[in-house]
Amino acid sequence: MSVHPKSRFPRSSFSATVTTLRRAGCVFAEDEASLLHEAAGSPDHLASLVGRRAAGLPLEHVLGWAEFCDRRFAVDSGVFVPRRRTEFLVAQAAALAPRRAVVVDLCCGSGALGLALAAAADAAELHACDVEPAAVRCARRNVGALGQVYEGDLFGPLPAGLRGRVDVLLANVPYVPTDDVELLPAEARVHEPRVALDGGGDGLDVMRRVAAEAPAWLAPGGSLLVETSERQRDTAVDVLRAAGLSIRVLVSDELYATVLVGTAGAGTAGKVT
Template sequence: MHPARQDHPARLGLAARLRAAGSVFAEDEADLLLDAGDGDAVRLRSLVQRRLGGEPLEYVLGWAAFDGHRIRVTPGVFVPRARTGVVVAQAAALLHRYDRVVDLCCGAGAIAVALLERVGALDLVASDVDPDAVDVAAENIGDRGIVVAGDLFAALPARFRGTVDVIAVNAPYVPTDAVATMPTEARDHEHRVALDGGPDGLDLHRRIAAGAGEWLRPGGSLVIEVSELQADASAAAFAAHDFATRIERDDAVDGTCVVASLPA
């Protein structure tokens, strides 16, 4: 925020309107909207009306903050959450430059972007079943990787079979009945396919556990986000397919993941 803006009537007034509409971080949102308006009163009015109408801030701005990056997002595409940083941290610790990586259920490609920044050049493929997500992930990743559309592993290139060092995953894990209890910004705006994990939330986890061994190299690992309450059940799904598993928790981002590794 520009220091001269702190007590500016326009900022204070906008923050008050946002707070009245339910924003918890009204001042921060006001600053972001004013920056996005860039001095254009008509553009600012449009952005503010969209936000006051309940559209997620990330869609209004066109980007989401994740692991120090601005990740482009478009309406309907899953918005990266800070808690997925636990997947990035665990995957990055297993990787070296030029390793072969899959960002599975990639959404906007946030995990891929963060891993490329942390590790360096990678032989990377990102995949998602949602064509809107594939489009925006391709923008975010650019020429640093390949983005494909398909159901889980279906669209991965044949050269990746049995050779992948790390698969990083943020698959849907919200139980079907719990989707209705999610914040309105998620349940009313993000595509259902990015949220609904089936009756117990772990349908995709079980499918991924069944198929990942075909793609990982011996000793390769998969890192998958999950809720703390589901972590034991997710780990058991991978253990049933001969993975050695451990559960990692990062309280700083309120994130939990399962790390599942094949024997070397």
């Protein structure tokens, strides 16, 4: 009996899964089929996984995990799935983080960003927060004893003792303009919380709130990192500049990612390089 690698099921079963996924519009049907077969514990379990994926549930929600920065993080149903392009943000944060950095992950979702950065930077402290209860529960499972996860709106639930001490502030805020949310793929639009997607009229409402408060939380020389779209770049730069931060714009053509780094207390507030 021919069995696909990493699968305990017959080759014919794997082929049938690929066909089902292709008919459902899955672009990477073979790769997804391999993961589903690896995860399934029985034919009935496999049928359930394939059925949920074919019905449009994000692959990460079906599997219960997402791969990010070469690690697997639990991602529960209804929790924002970390995007591969955001690995660029984490890489830039790791490059500038001092040793034993104090890291804060705002709008943390599953907690993947903060954990990936904390591991890369050998962080002394990791604090994360999200307004969505399902995300907080998921992040607490991922973070465990490696840090603290709080439930609440942006800086609101953070301990006051963090003010002026944060070396790296990750803020993967929602930046999709409200009118564009309905244009997103159904996987995001239907299965991820709107609060993690909708950034208001021009997409930058949450970023404005973060930028306005960030300087009070950053240590001297500490940095805020946010992701934005290419078309929002100039307005987003103005938002961070208005907060008195020194700004760098970093772009990855490979990942189609634009990251703004706003640094406090550098003596060059408002400068764009």
